[in-house]
Amino acid sequence: MTIEARGVVKSFGAFKALDGVDLKVANGELLALLGPSGSGKTTLLRIIAGLEWPDAGEILFDGENALDRGARERHVGFVFQHYALFRHMNVFENVAFGLRVQPRRIRKTEAQIRARVKELLDLVQLDWLADRYPSQLSGGQRQRIALARALAIEPRILLLDEPFGALDAKVRKELRQWLRTLHHSINVTSIFVTHDQEEALEVAHRVVVMDKGRIEQVGSPSDVYDSPATAFVHGFIGESIMLPVEVTGGAVHLNGRPLDIAVEGGAAGASTLFVRRHDMLIGPADSGTLHGAVTHVRSFGPVQRAEIALTEGSTIEIDAPRDRELRIGDRVGLKPRHYRIFAGG
Amino acid sequence: MSIEMTLQRTPDGSARSLAESAARRDPRAEPAIVRVAIITLAIAFLSIFVVLPLVVVFVEAFGRGVVAYLSALADPEAWSAIRLTLGVAAVSVGTNLVFGLAAAWAITKFDFPGKTFLITLIDLPFSVSPVISGLVFVLLFGAQGFLGPWLQDHDLQILFAFPGIALATIFVTFPFVARALIPLMQEQGTQEEEAAISLGASGLQTFFRVTLPNIKWGVLYGVLLCNARAMGEFGAVSVVSGHIRGETNTMPLLVEILYNEYQMVASFAIASLLAMLALITLIAKTILERNIDGDMPHDD
Amino acid sequence: MSVLAPRRSTLPGFGLTMGLTLTWLSLIVLIPLAGLFVRSTDLSLAQFWDIVTSRRTLSALKISFGLSFAAACVNLVMGTIVVWALVRYRFPGRRLFDAIVDVPFALPTAVAGVALTALFAQKGWLGAPLAAMGIKVAFTPLGIFIAMIFIGIPFVVRTVQPVLIDLDPEIEEAAASLGASRWHIVTKVILPSLTPALLTGFALAFARAVGEYGSVIFIAGNLPNVSEIAPLLIVIRLSEFRYADATAIAVVMLVVAFVIIFAVNRLQRWAQSQAST
Numbered sequence: 003m004t005i006e007a008r009g010v011v012k013s014f015g016a017f018k019a020l021d022g023v024d025l026k027v028a029n030g031e032l033l034a035l036l037g038p039s040g041s042g043k044t045t046l047l048r049i050i051a052g053l054e055w056p057d058a059g060e061i062l063f064d065g066e067n068a069l070d071r072g073a074r075e076r077h078v079g080f081v082f083q084h085y086a087l088f089r090h091m092n093v094f095e096n097v098a099f100g101l102r103v104q105p106r107r108i109r110k111t112e113a114q115i116r117a118r119v120k121e122l123l124d125l126v127q128l129d130w131l132a133d134r135y136p137s138q139l140s141g142g143q144r145q146r147i148a149l150a151r152a153l154a155i156e157p158r159i160l161l162l163d164e165p166f167g168a169l170d171a172k173v174r175k176e177l178r179q180w181l182r183t184l185h186h187s188i189n190v191t192s193i194f195v196t197h198d199q200e201e202a203l204e205v206a207h208r209v210v211v212m213d214k215g216r217i218e219q220v221g222s223p224s225d226v227y228d229s230p231a232t233a234f235v236h237g238f239i240g241e242s243i244m245l246p247v248e249v250t251g252g253a254v255h256l257n258g259r260p261l262d263i264a265v266e267g268g269a270a271g272a273s274t275l276f277v278r279r280h281d282m283l284i285g286p287a288d289s290g291t292l293h294g295a296v297t298h299v300r301s302f303g304p305v306q307r308a309e310i311a312l313t314e315g316s317t318i319e320i321d322a323p324r325d326r327e328l329r330i331g332d333r334v335g336l337k338p339r340h341y342r343i344f345a346g347g
Numbered sequence: 348m349s350i351e352m353t354l355q356r357t358p359d360g361s362a363r364s365l366a367e368s369a370a371r372r373d374p375r376a377e378p379a380i381v382r383v384a385i386i387t388l389a390i391a392f393l394s395i396f397v398v399l400p401l402v403v404v405f406v407e408a409f410g411r412g413v414v415a416y417l418s419a420l421a422d423p424e425a426w427s428a429i430r431l432t433l434g435v436a437a438v439s440v441g442t443n444l445v446f447g448l449a450a451a452w453a454i455t456k457f458d459f460p461g462k463t464f465l466i467t468l469i470d471l472p473f474s475v476s477p478v479i480s481g482l483v484f485v486l487l488f489g490a491q492g493f494l495g496p497w498l499q500d501h502d503l504q505i506l507f508a509f510p511g512i513a514l515a516t517i518f519v520t521f522p523f524v525a526r527a528l529i530p531l532m533q534e535q536g537t538q539e540e541e542a543a544i545s546l547g548a549s550g551l552q553t554f555f556r557v558t559l560p561n562i563k564w565g566v567l568y569g570v571l572l573c574n575a576r577a578m579g580e581f582g583a584v585s586v587v588s589g590h591i592r593g594e595t596n597t598m599p600l601l602v603e604i605l606y607n608e609y610q611m612v613a614s615f616a617i618a619s620l621l622a623m624l625a626l627i628t629l630i631a632k633t634i635l636e637r638n639i640d641g642d643m644p645h646d647d
Numbered sequence: 648m649s650v651l652a653p654r655r656s657t658l659p660g661f662g663l664t665m666g667l668t669l670t671w672l673s674l675i676v677l678i679p680l681a682g683l684f685v686r687s688t689d690l691s692l693a694q695f696w697d698i699v700t701s702r703r704t705l706s707a708l709k710i711s712f713g714l715s716f717a718a719a720c721v722n723l724v725m726g727t728i729v730v731w732a733l734v735r736y737r738f739p740g741r742r743l744f745d746a747i748v749d750v751p752f753a754l755p756t757a758v759a760g761v762a763l764t765a766l767f768a769q770k771g772w773l774g775a776p777l778a779a780m781g782i783k784v785a786f787t788p789l790g791i792f793i794a795m796i797f798i799g800i801p802f803v804v805r806t807v808q809p810v811l812i813d814l815d816p817e818i819e820e821a822a823a824s825l826g827a828s829r830w831h832i833v834t835k836v837i838l839p840s841l842t843p844a845l846l847t848g849f850a851l852a853f854a855r856a857v858g859e860y861g862s863v864i865f866i867a868g869n870l871p872n873v874s875e876i877a878p879l880l881i882v883i884r885l886s887e888f889r890y891a892d893a894t895a896i897a898v899v900m901l902v903v904a905f906v907i908i909f910a911v912n913r914l915q916r917w918a919q920s921q922a923s924t
Contacts, residue, residue, distance in 0.1 A: 053541050053657045073545045073657050080545045086538035089644075090560040100546035103556070155546055377829055382736060389732035390744065392725045396797050397750045399772065400762035407765055446671045453664040457656060465668075467912065471676055474904045476858025477756075478878035479897045482885065483679035486686050491890055493682060518675055540658050550659035579755025582860035586882060599757035599861065606761050606865065615765075618758040625753035632753075633746055 003064050003158045003191050004029050005050060010059030012045055012215075019045040020056070021215035027193065032185045034206035035195045038238070042215040043195045044083075044163055050193065051080045051161050063158065079157030079190075083164040085148040087136035093147050094132040097122055100155035122150040125184070142173040153188065160185075162194035166201060178205050199239050203227060211235050233344035236276040243282060243318045245275040249343065257314045262291040269343040277338040279321040280305065284328075290335030294318075299328050310334065404622045407615035419613035420620070427593045428601040428617065434509070435584075435597060436577040439516045443573050444566070447524025451562075452554075454525075455532035456540065466529065472521045480518045481586025484511055507589025512597065515583040520573045527569030531562055534643050564638040571635065575628040579621055680901075687898045690891055698895040703871050704880065708899065711877040714788060715856035718795035722852045723845060725796075726803025733804070734811045748804045751797055756861025763794050764865040786868030791876060794863045799852030806848035807841055814840060843918030847911055854907045857900065 005027040012020040020042045027033050035043035048054040050061060052073035061068040068076060088096050097119045101110055110118065123129035126146040136144060145165060152160060165181065166174040182205050185192055196202050202209045203223040211218045211226055211234075219231040230236035237244065248255040249269045255261065256275075287293060297317070298309035305321040308328050312318060320336070322328065376382070409416050419425065450469060454462060472480065486492050488505040498505060505511045539561065543553040559566070581599040588595045596604060598617050605614035687695065698704060732738070733745050751759065767774040767784040777784055784790050814837065822832045838845075860878040868874040875883075877896055884893040 051545060053545065055656070073541070074547055074549070076545075077547075078545060080542070082538055082542060084538065086542040088539055088542070088557055088560075099543065099548070099556070103543070103546065103548040103552045151542075151546070377833075385728055386732045386736055386738050388725075389729040390738075390740075392729060393744050393747055393800075395773070396793075396800060397747050399766055400759060400797070401750060401754070403766050403772065404758060404762045407762075442671075446667065449664040449667040449671075452660060453668050456658050457661045457665075459665075465672075467908065468672060468676065469668075470908075471680070474854055474858075474908050475680070476860065476878050476897075476900055476904070478860050478881050479683070479858070479901060482881060482893060482897050483683050485885060486682050486890065486894065487679055489890075491888070514675070518679065521675055537658060544657055544659075553658070554660075575753055579753075579758070581755060581757040581760075582878065585860075586885060599755050602755075602757045602761060603865075614761060618755075618761055621755045621758045622762075625750065625755065625758075628753045629746055629749055632749070 004062075005159060005191060005193070006060075006062040006065070007046065007050070008060040008062070010046065010049060010056045010061070012042075012049065012054065012056045018215050020049070020059075023059070023212075023215070023217055025210060025217060025220070027191060029191055030189050031191055032182070032205065032207045033193045034202035034209045035193060035212060036199060036202040036209050036239075037197065037212035037218075039197060040214075041212040043197075043210075043212050046212075047161050047163055047193060047195050050159070051078045052076045053080070077155060077158045079152030079155065079160045081145075081148045081152050081160070081162040081165055083167055085136070085144045087144055087148060087151070089136050091135075092132065093123070093128070093134050093136070093139070094119055096136070096147060097151045097154050099151065118154065122154055125153070126150045140173075141169045142177060145169065145177065149184075157190060160188075160190045160192040162192070164196060165194050166196070166198070174201070181205055203239075211238065213238070230276070230342065233274055233276065233346060236342055236344070241279050243275075243277045243279060243320065245277075245316055245318070247273050247275045247343065249273050254343065256292070256312075259314060263338065263341065266341065266343050267345075269345045271345065273343050273345050275338075275341060275343050277341045279307075279319060281339045281341065282318070282320040283337045283339050284308075284320065284322045284326075285335045285337065287333035287335055290337040292336040294334060294336070296328050296330055296332040296334060299330060310336070401622060401626075404615055404618050407611060408619040410615070411612050415612050416616050416619075419610075419616035422613065424593050424596070424601065425613070425617060428596050428598045429620075431509070431512070431594075431596065432578050432598045435513050435516050436574050438513045439520050439577040440570055440574050442517055443520055443524050444570060446521075447526075447528055447569055447573075448566070450525040451528035451532050452558075454529055456537050469525050470522050472518055475519075477519060477580065477582025478586055480583035481515050484514050484518070484587050506587055507591065507595055509595075511587040512584050512595060515587045516577050516580050519580050519583050520576045523573035523576065524566070524569035527572065528562060528565050531565040531639060531642065532558075535561055536644070561642060564635050564642055568632065568635045568639060571628055571631055575624060578624055683894060683897055683901065686890070686894045690895060694891070695895050695898075698892050699899055703875070704877075704892070704896055706872040707875050707877040707880040707896070710788065710791065710873075710875065711857050711900075712903075714792050714876075715795055715853050715859075718792055718799055718856050719849050719853035721796050722799040722803045723849045726800065726807065726848060726852075727841075727845065729800075730804050730807045730811055734808060748801050751799075752801050756798070756859065757865075759797060759862035760794065760865035763797060763862065764790075767793060767866060785866050786870075786874065788867075788874050790866035790868065791863050791874060794866050795856035795859060798859050798862050799856050802852040802855060803845065803848030806851065807844045810841055810844040811837075840921075843914050843921065847914050847918070850907050850911050850914070854904055858904065 005025075007023050007025040010020050010023040011018075023042070023046060025046075035046060037043045045054060049056050050068075052068070052071065055069070063076070088099065091099065098115050101115045101118060104110070119132075120129060123132060126149060128143060128146055128150070131139065131143060131147070136147070139147065149162075166177055169177065178201060181194075194206070203226075206223065208220060209223055209226050210220050213234045219226055219235045221229075221231075226235060226239055230239065236242055245256060247261070249265055249271060252265055253260045254263055254265060254275065283290070292312055292314065294310040294312040296308050297311050300307045301324060304324065306324050306328060307319060307321055309317060309319050328334075377385075454465065485506060487494055488498060488511060489495050490499070505514070539557050540553050543557045548556065579599055580597075581603070584597055585600060585603070588597070588600055590596060590600060590604065592604075598621055602614050602618045602621070605617065690698070699708075729748065733741060764785055765771055767777070767790060769775065769778045769783070769785065771785070774785055782789070784793060818836060818840075819832055822836045827835070858878060860876075860882075863876055864879055867876060867879070869879060877900055881893045881896050884890075884896070
């Protein structure tokens with residue numbers, strides 16, 4: 003099923019959670035809503051699920067107005083951030099709930115329900131926990147039971163709110179892979195919300211970056227990482243060096259000194275130069291367009307991270323390959339390999 | 348330091364002295380004499396003001412032996428009072444249960460302006476003197492009351508009859524169920540209900556299958572306290588009852604009447620039944636409080 | 648209703664439950680209470696004033712408010728001692744005594760009334776030794792005072808108890824490490840943090856005692872101007888069909904009760920703001 007949001011606006015009192023959001027989700031896609039807390043991503047997810055109602059705008063499922071229908075009629079599988087498992091029901095009854103509350107004329111027989119629940123518990127590989135209560139499960143197990151429960155109603159859409167948010171780091175990594183595989187096997191249009199860029203970039207087909215109730219960029223993981231559309235996206239995804247620059251007369255100036263790089267994009271006046279840490283090439287003191295002295299070095303893994311005090315007045319951190327050992331006090335020249343300039347300080 | 352080390356190694360006696368000296372050095376402990384004085388005062392106060400009155404009820408009730416006690420309870424007037432009290436309690440608990448569930452649902456599952464004020468209004472009967480709780484119904488339904496003439500024309504009896512007693516009791520027990528449920532349901536939030544709805548459950552299915560099992564101990568708690576107060580209410584009921592013998596006397600009212608007639612055994616016999624109700628209520632309350640604590644969500 | 652309700656909400660039943668709540672609240676509580684105030688407007692201000700300041704009414708109000716205040720003071724002190732013993736110390740029977748604190752809540756007031764009277768009557772277990780010392784309790788204002796202490800016990804204990812349990816032990820340890828004596832710590836560190844709860848408990852005990860009827864009238868003696876409490880005077884005026892008098896006294900008592908609720912709400916908000924800093 004395709005999902006479309008058109009001009010969705012939602013306020014909570016004076017706080018504007020969504021400020022005109024347009025989004026199209028293709029059939030069978032696995033989409034991530036990525037953004038800092040308060041960016042509106044969870045609100046958008048809850049509006050799609052019918053758990054919240056927009057002040058303005060439209061939500062279309064396969065081109066049909068979804069706002070006519072409440073959460074109950076939308077056939078959306080929703081996995082809550084804190085799972086919201088029914089604490090007085092065991093795992094089996096939790097998963098069976100959606101089947102048991104169906105209107106009598108379409109309700110499955112007890113045997114069919116048992117078979118279906120068994121199938122779902124097998125799918126999430128937790129059939130041995132059927133008799134346990136939620137309080138007896140680990141976080142990762144609860145997460146998978148919540149997913150099985152959502153899938154029981156054969157949802158047309160699967161929505162997951164911070165699916166890995168409450169788990170510890172190791173379990174998160176395992177579940178990421180598992181979610182991707184699972185999505186591949188069930189092939190239901192799915193949207194998940196996360197504030198963790200690694201999670202979004204690793205799991206999703208497409209990533210929607212949100213900030214302050216607006217969509218900043220929609221694109222594949224490599225799109226948003228390699229070609230950030232806005233200053234916010236560049237700053238939010240990956241680790242960037244940010245330098246305040248002035249663009250005048252077709253040249254870029256840092257602290258009044260012209261830099262030997264081409265003006266990129268439509269920036270003019272006070273702007274910000276964004277460079278990925280590993281895109282800042284390091285060379286001898288007389289080379290490059292920026293100059294400075296190494297003030298701190300940490301070496302681990304494949305790179306060394308150096309703190310460099312620029313003669314132009316800022317301090318930046320760069321990642322350099324370890325083929326050339328840096329030492330504190332070394333004078334170096336720097337040149338950005340890839341960079342972006344966005345208007346605004 | 349080295350002395351403590353050796354003390355720790357020695358068995359029993361010296362180990363205790365170590366614990367004692369540790370207690371003396373504990374910044375959060377008072378000197379032993381203060382401790383003993385506070386405990387003694389607390390026990391003495393509670394014994395004189397709470398334990399003794401409770402004991403005296405049973406001693407007086409059984410003062411002339413078990414036979415006198417039982418025959419006092421077998422009196423038709425006693426039976427009529429017990430029946431009336433049970434009936435009034437059933438009506439008040441029933442209506443306030445429905446109201447309490449509705450109020451708690453509206454208040455805890457939705458956001459609306461004026462919520463705190465509404466809770467204050469629900470609490471209001473707690474701070475109204477029982478006598479005034481009765482008085483307001485006399486002013487409404489009495490012969491000189493707002494509705495008095497109309498009721499007389501239609502031959503409807505509210506005051507000095509079951510409806511009046513029930514109304515006054517409903518008034519004084521009004522907040523109990525709602526008060527027991529609101530904090531619990533507020534803690535539990537709305538996520539499980541949202542999950543149920545998104546899984547296709549109807550409103551009633553959600554309430555009966557998800558909400559009610561989560562709050563059942565809280566409901567029982569509210570019903571328990573509501574019932575205890577309903578059965579024991581004196582002031583409000585006294586004002587609206589009319590004290591018609593064998594008809595409009597509840598158990599507490601009968602305690603008063605018999606007491607004023609110097610029928611001590613009979614009076615305290617009825618009182619002992621009410622005291623037992625209070626004790627059972629307290630025991631059940633302690634157990635329920637533990638269960639409710641288990642229903643409170645714990646972050647993990 | 649639609650003004651109050653969110654435009655559309657996920658969970659159903661807002662209209663139904665809110666409607667039921669407001670209807671029932673109005674029918675049982677608000678309209679009857681409003682009736683009392685409406686009825687009081689039948690009186691002119693001068694009439695109202697005459698009733699309230701008549702010797703007997705004034706005496707009854709003085710007795711009710713004065714003795715309630717005194718009883719609440721006793722409850723404040725003794726309640727603090729009881730809470731301290733229950734929370735900070737371990738002694739045999741502690742849990743039993745903890746449960747017993749609620750007896751005045753649970754015991755029907757008429758039962759408490761006859762029990763206290765039996766206990767403090769001149770031949771009673773406590774009345775006899777007191778009478779030997781020349782102290783008469785039952786059927787005097789002292790008896791009213793005793794009954795009011797009884798019914799006020801749970802209020803101070805139950806409002807202060809959770810606060811004392813939750814008090815961060817590090818505060819006391821910090822004070823001790825700074826060289827404060829135990830007396831200093833208790834009076835300058837612990838009691839101030841308990842103050843909002845203590846005042847709340849005091850106010851609740853006071854309000855309850857002012858309105859109390861059942862447990863007081865048996866032991867009071869009910870002598871006009873001496874040991875007649877305001878709620879009893881309302882009952883007497885009603886039995887004399889002097890509705891206006893009853894209404895006027897009730898209005899005075901209700902207004903005081905509302906002022907107390909307001910004060911308690913304020914206190915609790917203050918306590919919350921204190922706790923959050």
